[in-house]
Amino acid sequence: MRIACLHTIESNIEPFEAARRERGDSSLTLRHEVRDDLLAAVGRAGSFAAPIVAETVAALQALAADADGVLLTCSTLGPAVVPAQKVCPVPVIRVDQGLAREAVREGGKVLVLCTASTTLFSTQELFEAEARATGASIEMRRVPDAWEHFKAGRLERHYALTAQAADQAFREGAKTVVLAQVSMAAAAALCREGRPLVSPATGLKAAVIAAQMAFGASV
Structure with missing residues (x-):
């Protein structure tokens, strides 16, 4: 295949x-x-x-x-x-279609993190559409400054900021935390409060x- x-x-x-x-x-x-x-x-x-x-x-x-x-x-x-x-x-x-479906499967609060502002609207639209089937609540957040570091080639800083945002979300009580962009996936290994979902x-x-x-x- x-x-x-x-x-x-x-x-x-x-x-x-x-x-x-x-x-x-x-x-x-x-x-x-x-x-x-x-x-x-x-x-x-x-x-x-x-x-x-x-x-x-x-x-x-x-x-x-x-x-x-x-x-x-x-x-x-x-x-x-x-x-x-x-x-x-x-x-x-x-x-992110499969990612959204998995994220909302068990309902509850789902916090979706993005770094690029250009993806916020389409990502929110997708996750909210999937959430209607399970009653999950969706909250979108952009990780400040992370995308700017990514574009400048400072990948480690980008991943660190993303992981910090995910850990903060877990501490605030989010049942599920999602790293919505493929470019964020490597940050999952740096998280300490929980394991966020990633898309690849x-x-x-x-x-x-x-x-x-x-x-x-x-x-």
């Missing part, structure tokens, strides 16, 4: 390769394409404007031509999955299941 991944940050490749290795499935291969220009365009426009949505859909459609499933790993571009699903011959999955493994699993179901294979 071949899953194509559309990234906007090159450093997001390795978390998915790690998740693939952890699955222990030699038949699963990943193809990676990095389109940092799409995320940069959102930043310049101040929103996920229609022309950027169209360009993202075109990129997903191109990947779908040679894959069993496509995984969009950028939370900011997540809404492009809906129109892409209408034109792609294989399943197209947004990386759940996103890849969702893409594989969707591809298996599309081709009539057993899950």
Whole structure:
């Protein structure tokens, strides 16, 4: 099985390769394409404007031509999955769909952390939609300054700030804490108050299941 991944940050490749290795499935291969220009365009426009949505859909459609499933790993571009699903011959999955479903499964308070302001709206919309099925309550928070450190290449500081925010959320009584962006995943290992949920493994699993179901294979 071949899953194509559309990234906007090159450093997001390795978390998915790690998740693939952890699955222990030699038949699963990943193809990676990095389109940092799409995320940069959102930043310049101040929103996920229609022309950027169209360009993202075109990129997903191109990947779908040679894959069993496509995984969009950028939370900011997540809404492009809906129109892409209408034109792609294989399943197209947004990386945080499975994460949101898992986070709200048991209800209660779910605190969702983001670092990039551009992803807040689409992430909140997704988590609140999933929460309606279980009665979970969603609170969104942006980790101050973390994204600026990430963009400047100060990854350790980015992870430290993210872990501190997650630990604070656990201390405040959050039942579930989510690190919503793939770029935040490495911070989970630094947390001391609890284990936050992260998206690479759940996103890849969702893409594989969707591809298996599309081709009539057993899950």
